[in-house]
Amino acid sequence: MAKAPPIDKRRQILEAAIRVFARQGFHATRVSDIADEAGVAYGLVYHYFKSKEEVLNELFSERWSLLLAAIEEADRSEATDRAKLEAVAGFIVDSYRHDPELMKVIIVEVTRAANSFGRTHLPEIRRAYDSIAKIVAAGQEEGTFRRDIDPTFASMSFYGAIEQLLSGWIFELIPNSDTDFDQAKTLVVATICDGLEPR
Amino acid sequence: MAKAPPIDKRRQILEAAIRVFARQGFHATRVSDIADEAGVAYGLVYHYFKSKEEVLNELFSERWSLLLAAIEEADRSEATDRAKLEAVAGFIVDSYRHDPELMKVIIVEVTRAANSFGRTHLPEIRRAYDSIAKIVAAGQEEGTFRRDIDPTFASMSFYGAIEQLLSGWIFELIPNSDTDFDQAKTLVVATICDGLEPR
């Protein structure tokens, strides 16, 4: 019982923040909203985090490092290059399926807000693009991908397509049943690898 | 000289707002920043616009309606379906080349901020996706595009890829010379239509 309470309350605050940020957006949430949602006193938020931003920081970094690890693991695997891209797309889609609110916060408040808040995290975000580009470049080396498309360019298109799909789910512009998620995983890769035109 | 001054100052304010929003982001700019940049008194901003948001509103709506018109014109043209997509990609890329600051504001503060401010404009944004989807659907009808990819899905991927490229330019993650812009136009379409894998 020595360390249990501290960890508990900290997590409680982080999880409350996910819900509140997802509901109202970062700018529109007051620190008191987070505290209320967590069932905790206002000041306690500042006991664990030095500012409102640091709460969002923490949420982003925790999850993004998982994404980076997943991409790099896919890259190191023995699978085909196409399967590697499928693994990446699958990881992102599953992240959304598993915790839509957290992914909403990360995408809306960080990844797609590179101007304000996301600026701090540009290097980490960029690392994801670079790792994907590495997969594409390897594919070009082996001849499984065409060489006339710059890997960075391909990587941005690929990631952009996925993120746009998540945005579509987040804002309910496209259907989001479980089967939609599963289809999406293979369809993004099919679109990017095979193209829209019939072979 | 009856109507010249009013139009003048209004535009002056709008153009100043583009620069300031692009530089600092919407939330970080004070109305006084806009007024200063425009060389105009604070109160005048409120003479022409009912709030800070309405300034951004106006900037977005002006440009987005051009985009919608461009997409719909492409759709109505006699070109091949692929050429239609090229026209859309070209229009967006050229918009960025012509006025990067305005496009930065629109993308960062509206299109990719669907949570906070962009929420108001979701219907207009959606109209763009729908129009692109219509082009894809027509292509499927004619057999120039494969039928196993949902048009809405394809449209989101296509638009997402383009927007990600713009983001890359905006945040200087990818090179942005004039030739890069030109190549991008055809390469996005090549990626989406032909795919990454060699034919």
Add this chain to the structure above:
DNA sequence: GCTGGTTGACTGACCAGTCAATCGATCACT
């Protein structure tokens, strides 16, 4: 002297972050 553009000082609300006070678990020493 009227009308509509223009000015900028002012106010009211809001909220991030501070801090002094309280609580309660653990431990040292009887």
Add this chain to the structure above:
DNA sequence: AGTGATCGATTGACTGGTCAGTCAACCAGC
């Protein structure tokens, strides 16, 4: 077991600063 000292966790009232939006006055052309 009992006492009380210690220290981190927890509380929430309060403050300081910021700004969006208002408004009464001013000005220029007709």
